[in-house]
Amino acid sequence: TQLLEQSPQFLSIQEGENLTVYCNSSSVFSSLQWYRQEPGEGPVLLVTVVTGGEVKKLKRLTFQFGDARKDSSLHITAAQPGDTGLYLCATTGTASKLTFGTGTRLQVTL
Amino acid sequence: ETGVTQTPRHLVMGMTNKKSLKCEQHLGHNAMYWYKQSAKKPLELMFVYSLEERVENNSVPSRFSPECPNSSHLFLHLHTLQPEDSALYLCASSRGLAGGGLVNEQFFGPGTRLTVL
Numbered sequence: 434t435q436l437l438e439q440s441p442q443f444l445s446i447q448e449g450e451n452l453t454v455y456c457n458s459s460s461v462f463s464s465l466q467w468y469r470q471e472p473g474e475g476p477v478l479l480v481t482v483v484t485g486g487e488v489k490k491l492k493r494l495t496f497q498f499g500d501a502r503k504d505s506s507l508h509i510t511a512a513q514p515g516d517t518g519l520y521l522c523a524t525t526g527t528a529s530k531l532t533f534g535t536g537t538r539l540q541v542t543l
Numbered sequence: 544e545t546g547v548t549q550t551p552r553h554l555v556m557g558m559t560n561k562k563s564l565k566c567e568q569h570l571g572h573n574a575m576y577w578y579k580q581s582a583k584k585p586l587e588l589m590f591v592y593s594l595e596e597r598v599e600n601n602s603v604p605s606r607f608s609p610e611c612p613n614s615s616h617l618f619l620h621l622h623t624l625q626p627e628d629s630a631l632y633l634c635a636s637s638r639g640l641a642g643g644g645l646v647n648e649q650f651f652g653p654g655t656r657l658t659v660l
Contacts, residue, residue: 437585466648473653473654474653474654475547475633475634475635475651475652475653475654476586476633476651477651478648478649478650481648521586523586525647530588530591530599531588531647531649532585532588533585533586534585535585536585
């Protein structure tokens with residue numbers, strides 16, 4: 434089973450700051466997804482990256498897939514309280530299974 | 544209703560009770576999943592159904608029994624649970640299973656927060 438380590442585990446920042454969270458594995462990803470889970474809700478898909486070196490942007494969020502497809506990062510510019518939540522990376526292993534990372538819990542305060 | 548719905552949202556049960564969690568998806572998807580989310584542990588896949596047939600069972604104790612009567616509905620029947628089974632149980636659906644270049648994009652429900660006393 435592919436293990437996905439996310440760092441940091443917890444992050445508390447003030448509104449307007451920038452931040453980067455990471456997702457790493459010792460194995461190569463076939464594809465990688467980032468989800469955000471807000472308190473009391475299920476995870477919501479933010480983006481899927483497939484190609485090594487790929488960069489995708491979603492408003493203030495920038496997702497990067499490592500060249501070797503073993504790591505990924507999520508950068509948030511000018512964080513807002515609405516960005517608060519648990520950020521999860523996930524990768525497809527067998528045809529039916531998503532393996533989720535350990536998660537980064539982000540708190541953005543005013 | 545749109546998306547994936549789950550009922551109840553909260554459930555408290557004793558170890559000798561029998562209860563069921565319900566999930567319904569309104570997306571026309573063919574695959575449905577049960578996950579367990581505990582504090583300090585990654586999301587754990589429990590069961591996968593594709594076109595109402597179970598395709599994966601991740602060594603889940605028999606006190607958890609899934610049922611998928613049709614492609615829109617998924618149940619998780621609970622019997623003689625333990626306190627360590629307390630967790631958020633999430634249901635998800637996807638258009639199909641990943642494979643052949645198809646990426647598995649899953650849509651999650653809000654979860655049922657289960658507490659076993």
